[in-house]
Amino acid sequence: MYDLIGDIHGNADELIRLLEALGYEKAQGVYRHPERKVIFLGDFIDRGPKIREALEVVRPMVEAGHALAIMGNHELNALAYYTEDPEEPGQYLRRRNPKNDKQIRKTVEQLNPQELRSYLEWCRTLPLWLDLKGLRVIHACWDEVAIAQIAAALEEHGGVTTSFLRSACRKGNALFHPVEVILKGREAKLPDGLSFHDSGGNVRTEIRTRWYLSPRGQTYRTYALHSEAIPCDLTIDESVIQAATSYPTTAKPVFFGHYWLSDKRPELLAENVACIDYGQTRGFLCGYRWNGEQTLSNANFVWVQGD
Ligand SMILES: [Mn+2]
Known part of the structure; x- marks a missing residue:
């Protein structure tokens, strides 16, 4: 165990x-x-x-x-x-x-x-x-979905090689988004004009989501993992709901x-x-x-x- x-x-x-x-x-x-x-x-x-x-x-x-x-x-x-x-x-x-x-x-x-x-x-x-x-x-x-894409790429590149890293590290390359998702989590953009300060004092316009939950019926605050900082009780936008997965x-x-x-x-x-x-x-x-x-x-x- x-x-x-x-x-x-x-x-x-x-x-x-x-x-x-x-x-x-x-x-x-x-x-x-x-x-x-x-x-x-x-x-x-x-x-x-x-x-x-x-x-x-x-x-x-x-x-x-x-x-x-x-x-x-x-x-x-x-x-x-x-x-x-x-x-x-x-x-x-x-x-x-x-x-x-x-x-x-x-x-x-x-x-x-x-x-x-x-x-x-x-x-x-x-x-x-x-x-x-x-x-x-x-x-x-x-x-x-991200895991399946990365698994196929690991096979194709022969592991975490330079070519794999290049694909994972350059915005717009095939592995950038899937690797971001599994190693840094899913984010969702706040409605226009809204931002908050994270624990490091950085200004953020995206929330880190509770990706294991369905966002349907949730607000930005309840769907955020660090909800105390989120200045928004609006319902999650339909575009976020469409792109979301849950566990x-x-x-x-x-x-x-x-x-x-x-x-x-x-x-x-x-x-x-x-x-x-x-x-x-x-x-x-x-x-x-x-x-x-x-x-x-x-x-x-x-x-x-x-x-
Ligand atoms: Mn980490």
Whole structure:
């Protein structure tokens, strides 16, 4: 059975405390449990103070078979940031600009070039989702159409190659939208003229949606994952409804991270939908102890709080 662990972002101390709280012990340099495995939900790097130490826990667990891991948007971004665009020599698939430089800065500061290279090659091998017996795991959004497109492309490109990354990183290319959806979630534009400030202080005109729900009959505020910030009680526009999908209540449970649902006690989003990313920059790291149940339970969240 599996223990799911949300976005670590270089918070190795919290990771070790959470593993220990879940009964994992270090032996021959690798955390392990006699009966269980971890599934890491991606976003291991950037932001936090102990990125190397976090990777030194996660990667050996995966390589020794004590854990599975999927890719987060920060891993894909890092790969693209260091992959030169074959069509535009001297340019990288992820643009070098102040915003993108800032996102990866802590990782670049904390890892030496050899470590970074080795880590990126490992990242390239990570799956973008897992569809296992009894559960599904993805970084941000389970979307059948996007997943089918990406699966076909992985086959065609032979994995997360430079050509795959190029298609995923350039607006207008075939993989841009599907990869955005699964790694960053679905968004919906607010009615004209409306905007809000996100938790980072950025002005936003799009909401991050509760993609697992049907938007029919909802307002922008109720359909948003971070609803407290949304200044709009208008009913969701028909164009958003037409483009939306939802996650069937009868489908296998799905686990994801990414959303940084801070300031509250971890809580299921639906009986078969669990986000386990709760604002770890303040030292909060969340997990879910899964024992095969198809109806998830709030009692199975496990978390540690930083100092
Ligand atoms: Mn993320």
